[in-house]
Each structure stands twice: as C-alpha cells, then as structure tokens.
Amino acid sequence: VKQAQSETDPLKAMKLMRDAEDVLMAEMPLIPLYYRSSPKMMASYVKGWYITPLNNMYLSGAYIEK
Numbered sequence: 001v002k003q004a005q006s007e008t009d010p011l012k013a014m015k016l017m018r019d020a021e022d023v024l025m026a027e028m029p030l031i032p033l034y035y036r037s038s039p040k041m042m043a044s045y046v047k048g049w050y051i052t053p054l055n056n057m058y059l060s061g062a063y064i065e066k
Contacts, residue, residue, distance in 0.1 A: 004053050017053040 004016035024030075038055050048061040 010050050010052075013053045 001017070001020050004013045004020065007013035007016060036055075040051060040057055042049060045065045046062055047065045048063050049057065049059050051057050
C-alpha cells in the first residue's frame with residue numbers, strides 16, 4: 001500500500017492496490033459492509049489530471065488541450 005501511494009503511474013498504483021487487496025482477502029477474509037462509489041467524468045480535451053488509488057482527483061496540473 002505504501003508503494004502504491006508513492007507510485008506516480010496510476011496504472012501501476014492501481015495494480016499494486018489490487019495486489020494488496022488480494023493479499024488481504026487471502027489472509028483475512030471479510031465482508032465489506034459499505035462500498036463508496038464515486039464516479040468521475042472529464043471531457044477528453046481536459047488533460048493533466050489524475051485520480052489516485054484512494055479515489056482523490058488532482059487537478060493542479062490540469063489544462064485544456066486545443
């Protein structure tokens with residue numbers, strides 16, 4: 001999880017989080033009581049934004065591509 005939090009590539013970070021979840025489920029099965037859904041949409045011409053594995057949206061580097 002710490003490695004995923006410091007990963008700058010969103011796809012690699014997501015894979016690391018999924019791997020951590022697999023370990024958790026194998027070693028300590030549990031039933032989620034609540035799952036927060038937070039869908040996000042962005043126009044295709046908006047670039048430079050990203051969503052972290054913890055579902056936070058960062059717009060500090062966002063820009064409009066013309």
